[in-house]
Amino acid sequence: MASTPKPEELAKISYNPPERDWMDTKPQFRSGTWCYASKPDSLKSLGLPNPRKWSPSDEDWKLPENWKEIIFEGLRERLHKFRSLRLFMDICVRCGACADKCHFYLGTGDPKNMPVLRAELLRSVYRKDFTMAGKILGKFAGARELTEDVIKEWFYYFFQCTECRRCSLFCPYGIDTAEITIIGRELLNLIGCNIDWITSPAANCYRTGNHLGIQPHALVDMIDFCVDDIKEVTGIKIEPTINRKGAEILFIAPSGDVFADPGTYTMMGYLMLFHELGLDYTLSTYASEGGNFGLFNSHEMMKRLNSKMYAEAERLGAKWILGGECGHMWRVIHQYMDTMNGPAGFMEQPVSPVTGTRFENAKSTKMVHITEFTSDLIKHNAIKLDSSRNDQLRVTFHDSCNVSRAMGLIEEPRYILNHVCNNFFEMPENTIKEETFCCGSGSGLNTDEFMEMRMAGGLPRANAVRHVHDKHGVNLLSCICAIDRAVLPSLMDYWVPGVAVSGVHELVGNALVMRGEKERTLDLRMQSFE
Amino acid sequence: MHIQTLLSDKEADVLRKWFYALIKQMYPQQTGNFFSSEKDPFANPVGTKIYDGLQGIYNHLLDNDEDDKMSASLEDIIRVMVVQSTAPSQGLSFMFSLKDIIRNELIGELGKDVLGSEELIQLERQIDGLLLVAVDVYHDCREKIYANRVEEVKRNNFRLLQRANLID
Ligand code: SF4
Numbered sequence: 297m298a299s300t301p302k303p304e305e306l307a308k309i310s311y312n313p314p315e316r317d318w319m320d321t322k323p324q325f326r327s328g329t330w331c332y333a334s335k336p337d338s339l340k341s342l343g344l345p346n347p348r349k350w351s352p353s354d355e356d357w358k359l360p361e362n363w364k365e366i367i368f369e370g371l372r373e374r375l376h377k378f379r380s381l382r383l384f385m386d387i388c389v390r391c392g393a394c395a396d397k398c399h400f401y402l403g404t405g406d407p408k409n410m411p412v413l414r415a416e417l418l419r420s421v422y423r424k425d426f427t428m429a430g431k432i433l434g435k436f437a438g439a440r441e442l443t444e445d446v447i448k449e450w451f452y453y454f455f456q457c458t459e460c461r462r463c464s465l466f467c468p469y470g471i472d473t474a475e476i477t478i479i480g481r482e483l484l485n486l487i488g489c490n491i492d493w494i495t496s497p498a499a500n501c502y503r504t505g506n507h508l509g510i511q512p513h514a515l516v517d518m519i520d521f522c523v524d525d526i527k528e529v530t531g532i533k534i535e536p537t538i539n540r541k542g543a544e545i546l547f548i549a550p551s552g553d554v555f556a557d558p559g560t561y562t563m564m565g566y567l568m569l570f571h572e573l574g575l576d577y578t579l580s581t582y583a584s585e586g587g588n589f590g591l592f593n594s595h596e597m598m599k600r601l602n603s604k605m606y607a608e609a610e611r612l613g614a615k616w617i618l619g620g621e622c623g624h625m626w627r628v629i630h631q632y633m634d635t636m637n638g639p640a641g642f643m644e645q646p647v648s649p650v651t652g653t654r655f656e657n658a659k660s661t662k663m664v665h666i667t668e669f670t671s672d673l674i675k676h677n678a679i680k681l682d683s684s685r686n687d688q689l690r691v692t693f694h695d696s697c698n699v700s701r702a703m704g705l706i707e708e709p710r711y712i713l714n715h716v717c718n719n720f721f722e723m724p725e726n727t728i729k730e731e732t733f734c735c736g737s738g739s740g741l742n743t744d745e746f747m748e749m750r751m752a753g754g755l756p757r758a759n760a761v762r763h764v765h766d767k768h769g770v771n772l773l774s775c776i777c778a779i780d781r782a783v784l785p786s787l788m789d790y791w792v793p794g795v796a797v798s799g800v801h802e803l804v805g806n807a808l809v810m811r812g813e814k815e816r817t818l819d820l821r822m823q824s825f826e
Numbered sequence: 827m828h829i830q831t832l833l834s835d836k837e838a839d840v841l842r843k844w845f846y847a848l849i850k851q852m853y854p855q856q857t858g859n860f861f862s863s864e865k866d867p868f869a870n871p872v873g874t875k876i877y878d879g880l881q882g883i884y885n886h887l888l889d890n891d892e893d894d895k896m897s898a899s900l901e902d903i904i905r906v907m908v909v910q911s912t913a914p915s916q917g918l919s920f921m922f923s924l925k926d927i928i929r930n931e932l933i934g935e936l937g938k939d940v941l942g943s944e945e946l947i948q949l950e951r952q953i954d955g956l957l958l959v960a961v962d963v964y965h966d967c968r969e970k971i972y973a974n975r976v977e978e979v980k981r982n983n984f985r986l987l988q989r990a991n992l993i994d
């Protein structure tokens with residue numbers, strides 16, 4: 297009999313490369329773990345540098361000749377412009393509190409997905425050329441030379457961070473690695489190293505107003521599909537207006553709700569609610585995108601795409617803007633819009649025409665989140681709801697990083713859910729609210745070629761859903777983000793089959809009792825309520 | 827003493843060794859330490875999934891359970907391996923260490939003669955069979971990834987397809 301190794305010997309066999317210093321380990325561009333490069337046309341239409349055909353798996357990335365200079369100059373400029381960046385570069389004490397808080401680290405086990413090491417990718421270059429200790433001591437002070445391999449590593453790991461900010465919650469100094477990733481991506485942009493799933497939607501949005509580049513007439517057709525489906529379910533023909541001047545409210549949803557399943561059901565929910573309230577609102581084919589892929593590109597691009605919301609509100613003469621269930625759209629509105637493109641003096645502080653509630657929090661941006669609006673309606677008994685229509689559903693709620701962590705919108709969606717359905721179950725404390733786990737696909741990484749990495753990064757989220765699925769029979773994961781609605785079905789299918797995904801206003805639409813409706817037997821997905 | 831009973835008594839030891847062998851094969855040291863020490867399943871989904879999966883496989887093996895129970899436990903681990911490594915040779919390598927760990931446990935208790943026992947030969951055959959089931963599970967998980975890629979693209983373009991009369 298052939299001799300087999302003893303377990304002790306076996307345990308010594310390593311399938312990994314030998315432990316080396318992290319600086320000397322190069323990333324392997326294994327398929328499923330990186331996104332395709334930007335198409336030259338998209339870069340050209342946004343006026344971004346170095347448009348060319350290339351792939352991250354190529355040896356030669358065709359960088360501009362003076363790429364090093366560009367990066368150093370870009371870093372210098374940003375260190376000067378953002379005091380937070382300078383601070384984040386200097387004050388990390390490497391305590392490790394953030395290390396095991398990132399979903400990509402938890403899902404992959406790759407040490408460079410620890411937030412502290414992700415930041416170190418940039419910090420090591422900063423140290424080498426921007427600090428005295430680094431200039432003199434080099435590697436001993438954690439400093440390193442900027443080489444093409446470093447650029448490749450930045451690309452690999454800055455596009456493996458969803459800018460979710462979970463790590464920042466645990467850092468005693470409040471270092472926000474998402475901000476470091478944002479700057480890292482900006483620098484990569486300067487030499488044309490960006491991903492197509494971000495630049496093409498940004499280019500489309502810049503040109504036509506939404507990520508998919510849907511033209512106005514096509515958008516109207518899609519709204520019509522929604523109207524037809526509502527008629528079939530309720531017997532009521534609603535008539536949303538589009539590009540109507542003089543409407544009190546401009547409603548802006550993420551475009552995913554117009555064209556992507558299951559977002560379309562959420563769109564139906566919004567429109568049914570507005571009809572029932574008799575709201576004086578309009579949709580727009582120009583501001584047809586709440587989402588802002590510019591945020592994943594650069595501060596400048598974010599500002600450019602965001603400005604169209606105010607521009608359109610001003611053109612139409614709207615008093616205020618109501619915004620749909622979107623994630624990063626709200627991060628931009630909450631944290632950047634007012635100082636970037638505001639103040640929007642031509643609008644008024646939002647007041648609910650139904651309840652009279654003044655939205656103090658929206659005084660400056662003039663934009664109200666739909667869950668704030670609807671929970672206020674429920675609080676004032678302004679709509680009639682039959683929550684038993686959602687009795688076949690056992691619901692849990694995923695807090696999207698941007699709305700929960702970045703803007704503190706935590707109770708409103710729960711308040712609504714508790715009024716529109718009777719079986720609601722929370723996931724474990726350390727996976728929800730501020731501590732929520734990212735879907736694994738945010739910040740423009742929701743592309744299909746990145747599926748393996750998305751499934752690994754989404755594992756901590758899925759694992760908590762699995763828990764409530766096993767324990768309480770949960771069969772629906774609700775959320776208030778269009779990227780979530782696009783990506784969580786795949787995540788569930790892989791880790792927790794049998795759990796569907798919906799927006800909160802889809803469930804509102806199911807429960808909403810409308811004047812003149814026929815006897816309701818179908819939910820918004822045209823499935824029987826039984 | 828029956829090998830089966832002995833191995834049941836030794837469950838904790840065998841599982842610990844098997845778990846550490848897997849962790850050591852798959853992850854850098856620092857990660858391995860974390861995956862094997864953090865006990866909260868929500869703070870450490872990979873470590874807990876792997877441990878629970880190994881435990882399930884081991885118990886089903888000793889209880890001679892049918893294939894679908896076994897597949898469920900194998901899936902717990904293999905789903906993780908599929909998204910962490912492309913090559914099945916790496917993702918499934920954990921299956922190989924079990925035989926050696928069992929042999930060494932038995933030799934320690936019963937001496938070298940145990941190697942000739944019919945019961946052990948039978949058990950090892952079962953483990954070989956398991957590896958084949960594991961290959962199927964690995965294949966299914968990879969197929970799921972590709973199927974999901976296609977389905978997602980369709981979902982994301984639902985209304986566009988509808989508008990082009992490509993779906994109802
Ligand atoms: S928690 Fe903050 S200070 Fe500690 S290692 Fe992470 S970033 Fe650095």
Ligand code: SF4
Nearest residue numbers: 398457458460461463
């Ligand atoms: S922001 Fe999120 S994805 Fe990025 S390092 Fe922190 S926890 Fe990870």
